[in-house]
Each structure stands twice: as C-alpha cells, then as structure tokens.
Amino acid sequence: MAASSPLTDIDGTSTPASFHTAANSPNTADTTNITSPDHEDDRKPKYYKSEEIPHVLKQSCQIHLEEQMYLPAIELLGSLLSDAGERQQTDKPVRVPPPAQIALLGTLTIHPAYTSRAPEQANLDIAAESREYLRTLLNKVGPVNADFRSAFSFRQGQNSGRWARRGSREFNSAGESDGGGDIGSFSEADNIESKWSGNDHSIWRRSSDFWSVLGWAFRCSTTHPHRWVHWKAWLDFMIECLEKDWDERLAQDEANFRTELSNGNSSGPESEATCQYPLLQQSLLVQYVNDLRRDRKRVLHEVIRALFAFADDENTADNTYYKEVFNKETVLHKDKNKKRKHSQMAAVDLEKDQFGDYLEDWDDPVTDDDEKADTFTTPHLSSVRIGRRTKARPKSTPFSRPGKAFDVSPTTSPSPLRVTDGLADSIPLRLRLFRLVSGCAFYLPPDILSCKTQDLYDLFTSRLKSLPLPCFELFLSLDHDGKVLPRFIYVSLLRYVAQSFTPRSAPKPEDVDPEADAEHAISQAMLRECFLPFSAKTVTVEDNAKFSLVLESMAWCLFQSGSVDYFEGLKWAVEKGIEEREKKIKKGSAKGGAAMTAAEKMGRQVLERSAASLRAFVDAVEATSFMEDGDAMDEDSILVSSP
Template identity: 25%
Template sequence: MPRPSENRLVLPVSFALLENIKIYFEENLPNDALDLLQHLVISGKRTTAPPGSRANSVLPPPSYLDLISTLAVHPRHTTYAKSRDDHQAAINALGYLQLLPALVSVKDSGMAQAFRFEEGRSTGTQHWERGTKRKAMVALGGSEAAAFDDDVINHPIARDSVWTQAKDFWHIVGWAINCAVWHRRRWECWQLWLEFMVFVMERDLEERIALRDAGEEGEGERLEESILGRFLLLNEHGEGRQVWKRAAKAIFADGEQRAMNEFPPVWREETKVPKEDDMEFYKAPSIYRDVEDPSKDWLSRTGPGVRDLRIRLITLLLHITHCTPSTSLSPSSLSDLLASHITHLPYPIYTSLLRASPLSPLPPSSLSTLTQTIASWLIDHAAPANPEPDEVPTQDTLVTCFLPFAANTSSLEDNARLSWAVEILQRMYFDAHRDVGPTRAFVKAVEAGIAARARHVRDAKVRGGVRGEEDEGFKQQILESSWRMRVLIEAVQGGVARRAKRG
C-alpha cells in the first residue's frame, strides 16, 4: 500500500533560481535542471519557522510540470533517444514526478493545473504559447505569482507536449494498450507514465473526499474539479455519456484495427524503431528482461501490466460515480457499460479481469455487480431475475438465480464464460462468509448447474481448424470449473466440520 503523503508546505521557486532552471532546459541540459528541481523538492527551503513546523518543498510553476511530464514519455528521450544522457532525462523526469505525491498534496503541487489537455490540436506556435502561458500563470501562490505570467519555456519538447498532442486522456490510455499488443517498447514507456497518472488521480480523489468529509467548502473538495473529473468532463455542463463510452473503449482497447483507428499514435512516427546497426541511437534496456520472446503472451493477453491498469481505471470510474451525484452516468449504468466490454473479451483476459483477489483495488461489491451483470446476460432465460442486483448475493439468491442453470445458448464458449462467472460468485460468497457452510440446497444447485451445462454442450458442434482448438479448450475449461466448484464445497464443508469439533 502506498505511503501517505507527507503533506509538506509548498513554496514557489524564486524568480532568479527559476531563470537558471529555465536556461538549463532551453540549453538542452534537462538532467541538470531536473537534479536541481529534485534537490528543491526534497530539501525544501531553509526558514525561520519554529521547530515542529511543517516541512516544506520548493516547486516550479505548472508549466514546468507540463514539460517534465512530457520528457518522461516522449520518443526523443525514450525509444528514440540518441544517447544514454537523453534517456536518463526521461528516467529523471519520471522520478521527479513520482516524488510529488509522496511529499506534497496533489492540490498544492500544481499537477491539477499542469495536467490539462488543450482544446483541439494545433501545429501553430501561437496556440502552444497560449496554452503554456495559461499554465504558467497558475503559480503556487504568494507575491511572485505575477512573475510567471510570460514564463514560456523555449524547448522543442515543450512545443510537442503530450498535453497538446493527445486529444484527451482516453486517447493516451487506448493508444498505450494498443502499444501493449504491437509496440512493446512504447508500451514500457507508457505503462510507467500511466501508472504514475493513475496513482495521482487516486490520491487526488482521496484528498478531495477527505476535505469534503471534514466539511471544507470550495473547489478543493469538489470531485468534479479533480483531475479524473476533468478527464471525464464532469466540470462541463451538458456533456453526456459519450466521454464514458470513450473511456470504456480506451480501457478495453485490443490492438485491432478499430481500436487503432480510434486511438492512433500520440506523436507522428512514435513507433519508429532505430535500426540495429544505427550507432546514432541508444537502446535502453527493457523493463521485462525475464521475457525472452513475449510476442505470444502479448498477442493473447495484451501484455503484462495491462490487467492491473484496467482494474485500477475501472475502480476509479466506479468510485467517482458512487461519490459524485452529478455524473451523467449512474453506478449501475456504468457497470452495464463495463460489463458489455468484459463479456466479449478473449477468454484468458475475461477470466483475468473477473478474478477475486485480496490484493485487487476493485472492491468485492463492484466485482460482484460486474459478475452478476455478465452472468445475467449469459444465463438461461428460465433463470429468475435477481431482485437485488446491486447487493452481494446470498446463498438463497445464488441457488435461485445463478447456480443451477446453463447458458442461454449451446455455445461452448458461452457456457465456459457462464461457468466461470458462477464460480467467481460462489468463491466470493465463501470468502466473505468463512464460518458458513453450504446448505443442502446450495450443493444440489451446484450439481444441477454442472449437469445442465454438460448436457447443454453435449451436442455442440466443434468447429474446424484454429476455432476447433478453441472449442476443445472451452470444453476443458467447463470441466475444470466444475471440478473447482466441487472442491471448494468440499473444502468449506471440511473447514466447518473441523471448527465444530474444536468448538
């Protein structure tokens, strides 16, 4: 679990020192600039404050954070770096960004002002200057605020910022996951960048909810003005469900042509790879050194790290809909939207997302709702509807609405997916009720469902070729799921019996 922020007092960089940092950047010495900034954020400024006072960190204005966040992921400093020093700038930039939420609050850091997308794309300098000047004007408070009015950093990367090149945050998410399928080295860069961004959004929501619960008023506690809220346009009146649909499409991007068209590269020629014998470029070591030939894993499971990213983003979306009444989408409607994508994912990805784990950030209640929704779409039409779909199902609900049924088609795939969903609901129930054993009706319903699914697919046609191999795999998945459900019941019954003997 991440450590809480030290919540230091934030002080602005003095005008003279900021001019030196600006010169470092403009003279293409980013590592020198970042070393100085890192010293300022860690050591802070010596003051005459009495002992026991809050420590402080010295931070630049938001326009500098805009540049630093771009350095961390720009091709020129990552996959297309010309030297070790060029690549080191990306490493140092990401390291500096990761220090910010650890030392100061998101609200005070200036990240909320820096991490904003410009309205539409522009190739002209005038539009870029308007954007960076607007960010530079949002200083960190104090008498020096006016000093940053015209603080535009004359650096090629600043003119090629991720915040001006990407259409919105969901463009980046969708493109990054597309990279996980087709462009492994770009995915490595985007993965680290997105992990930082997601952490900042999580911390931002936590801080705002804490302020709201403490009764403070103002924009600081409004979730609509959070970084995630602005990415979802919650602060824009009249915006409907389209942004939510775009977010869901981005989270479940799969590298297919449709996803590639909707979420294209952020930068032109971003995926260009230097030739092996090109001595002008520096090839950074991969963060996946233990994967010798990842291509098969990449194409079948959409790359390592994607599952965790998807789960964290799903959790954030569900969290903000529960906590913000003004969203254009209710929690139940969002669950339906997410479930509609999960249902059609390739089976290995489907099972990896619908998986109960104590380490998962997705709350059990949310996982239960998603799983119930998917099961209700797959299950036999004779199954009665769950009267309380937003609640974690009881044994009686499982017995009545889920356990004894096959899928509503004879498809091997549909029955395998349903069996997995029902198995997850069963497992989640006993994880939450460790002192409760299954009733006779529960055991009978489990056996009835296993028999119904086996009977339903007995005459299912197995396709030829590669599809036939998939069908044989679905047959095996149904058998293994049935075995696990029986073993779980035996384990729970044995545990209850042992506790009864001891007690």
C-alpha cells in the same frame, strides 16, 4: 451463520443507490477512500505545504530546460525536495516549480527520443530521473499543492505562449486550494521556449484528451511491446496521480461537510443534507472527462472504449481510431555506434565540401522530415502495419470521426485476442481506472459522465462479457485478492455479469434474498438458487465457460467471507449446474462430424477446470463446516484451499 447471510465480511455490499461506496457496510472507512496503498490507513493524506520556487531559481531551471540541460535542472529541483523532512518540523512550505516545467518533465518521461528511440544512455537517464522527480513530488507535496491539474492538462493546438503559473501557490494545507489552478490563465513569464514544450513534441499538445492517449497506450500493450514498456510506467504514474488527487479532494470535501453540519451552516434539516463535493468536481479526473464534453464526444462511451482498447489484427477498429501520439513513435533508431568497415567509410574531401558523416545529426534524436525515414527501422510485427502510406482514402468506419456514435454491445464474432504479457500487465491499470470512473459516477451529478451509476456498470459488464475467453478469464482472475478493485466493486461486477448470462427461468435474486439484493451483495441462498444450478442462456461453449468462471469467482468470494455453510442442497446445485452446462454445449456442438474449432476446445478445457474448482469449493465448505471448534483452521489455511 445463517445460510442467507449477505456477503458483508469482504466488503461485498454497497448502498442501493451505488456500487461504489458501500456506505452501509461495516468497512465504510476503507471503502469510501480511493487512494494508493501509501495512505490506506489514513483517510486524509499528509502532504507538505508548498509554494513556488524563488524567481532566481525558477529562471535558472527554465534556462536549463530551454538549453536541454535536463539533468542539472532535475538535480536542482530535486534538491528542493530532499530537505522536506526538516521542513515538516519547521512547518515551512516545499518549493515546487511552475506547471510549465512540470509538464515538460512529464513529456520527457514518455517521448520516444528519451525512451524507445533514445540514441544514447543519457537520454534514458533523463526520462528515468524526470519520472523519479515527479513521483517524489507527488508523494511529498501531493497533486493539489503541486498543481498537477494545470501541468497535466491537454491543450491540443495551443501555442506554448499560453503557459502560465497560478496567481497564488501558497496553500495552507492539502485540499485548501481552489481546485488546482485555472486552465488558460498562464503567464508569459513561465513559457519554455523549447520544441519539447510546443505542439510538435509535447504530449499535452499532441493529443486532444487523456482518453485518446490511454487508448493508444493500451493498443501498444498488444502490438508494440517496445513502446508498452514505457507507456506502462507513464500510465502507472498518471493513474496514481489521478487516485491521490481524487482521494485528497474527497477527504477534504467530506471534512468540510462535517464541519458545516457541526456548525449548523447547512441549508435544510441535517438529516436531509448532502455533500455537494465542490473540490471533487475540480479534480484532474473530472477535467479529463470534461475534455470529452468540450469536443462534443459521447462521454461514457469514449471512456469505456478507452478502457477496453485492444489491438490484435489489422481489422480492429481501434487501430484506426487510436493513433500514435508522437511522430514515428513505433520506429527505432539504427545503431549508429557499430563500427564500419574501411571500405564503407563515407568519403571526406573538404575541397569538394564532402564531410562524410561528421555533419550528421547525432545529438537530435527526432526528425520530422519524411525523407529521413531511412535513418529509422521499424520492428517487424505481423499483426499490424506501421508507417505505410497509401494514396487511397481509408474506408469510412463508424469510428472515423471523433465523437460519432458507436456500438459497444457484444460483437457477433469477437476476434481471438492473443493473451500477451503486455495485455496481462494492462488489465490492473484498466481496473484501477474503472474504480475511479465508478467513484465519479456515484459522488458527482449524472451530467458529469452523462450517465447514472447503473448505466456505467451495464455498459462495462456488457463490454467485459463480449471479450474473448482468454481475456475475460484474465479480468476475473487477476482481482481475486481484491488488491486492484475493492471487493464490493468486484462483487457488483460479478453480479452484473452473472445475471447477463442467467436464463429467464432462473429465480430472481430479489425474490430469493431481498436484503442481500438491496445491497447488491451475494448470499449463499442467492448463489444456490439463482446461479449455480443453471447454464448460460446460449448454447455456445464460450458463453457457458464464461458463466462457469463467474460462478466460480462468486463461490470463492463467498467462501473467503465465511458466509457459507455446508448442506446437501449446495452440492446438488453445483452438480446440477455442471450437468446443465454440459447438456447445453452439446446442443450447440458442430454437426456432421466437423472437427471442433480451437475456440471450442479452449472453452471445453475452461469448463472442465472450472467444474473441478466448483467441486473443490463444495469440499472446502464441507470440511470447514464439520470441523470441531478446537481444530478450526486459521484464515490462511482457508485461503490456500481456493484455486
């Protein structure tokens, strides 16, 4: 194999106009589809037809929901999905509830009263059953036919009387809807008279947009682990809903476009015809993006900020920007089931109207009265202040007003972010959302995200490289297998981050391998001449450690593709780069005998591990290149050699 062959065998290429689709790569059928693993072998998911449940059943469910008899209502709705397999044979539609009822179940899956602040097991069961029903509805009926676009729309400040159903719910097949319903066209008949669907407790009314909820949820991953457990499940479902909604509309748009071309209905020459993706522009993701434009916020900056929302100390700006969604969300109920001593029992004297604790509100897990705050307890967290009130006005910051411009460029001294289990769990979710946003930037007009695809990658990689070293390493290491991000997106990110560290004296990739550079791919010649022999442009240990991690990831991606052959120049480039990075950090070492900081020690350790991995990469390439054909290793043994 030629030394300059581009990285095409691992989906590492994309078109010159985009880093998302890889339309010219051999694996186009796999890379143009954003979907969950359920449909990875089928570009167009097969969902059942749907229609709204009969009026009598709808009214019965509505009464149950208004009376907070949630489990019977969910059981009734679930029974309508249980015979979906038989309906597939008869081609009958599946009965689905109106958006108002779906939205209420979406609130129950995450509200503190039914998750972290549940006073009894029944409340936890309600949240679990609601989530299970919604996921089953998503998998069988699909997000378009179930009208999740209307159900999961954010309407902050609107009264519950505006809930409504669609005028027509009878879709012939997946993708034949008009986009999921018109926001604001709900009828009064579907209004649910319940506090859980009003402005006080509904997640769709408490927040102005999805991205503010996302930022708070990601904050909980580092500061409120008892809440993150539930936010993680909610986000996993919502992201899957966004993915499947996007995939279904994308497949239908492309199918309709191919039909127009075959029928000769396209305007202009066939070679110049382009798909406009009308259904994709009505997707749930685009609706969430449009919510930012509705509030006159800077769309791209708000999206990137939410994807990189962290909270590790009291000085983090996100602590004042992303606030809790629900009232007193981070506090917990005291255990009222503990037995009291006889001396502590509340007095009961009916003649004096003393009823002890018999009239306490045991059933209602939520109170909005601040005087009753003593019925809650706040988990001790040393890194964040919760529930405190101060008379002084908060200090004005660039983030104090929604939509105000802010700088997402690398900070001069990033905080030493703690790597927690919650933070590690959140990174795959962040990358899955970036994958969707990347598709939005490619397929749709630039005015949707207010940027071009290259601007998105510039801003994302700039924010990524500014992260503290432990978090930066997590972002790279968690996607080596390509299960979260398609490999061509992963390779593009590596290229962007590597070029941001490379000094100006390094050769340009477009001069070394124009063909691979045009596809934004990685080739052996490019890696050997443009990246491996160099240090980072700065003298800090952290930057050189990050640069070495990126080179390590690029090298192993190239190795796994089988697009690299051994020769002496490869080993020289690796050893030269290791030596240059060691020299570079010595220039920035502390002078005067001062002890190294913890960050510097960590950076040196990462450099040592990464250098060993790069040397192992050279050994693996040498071993596979000189093996006889009869002794060639299988693919699994090659992958085992990687760290």
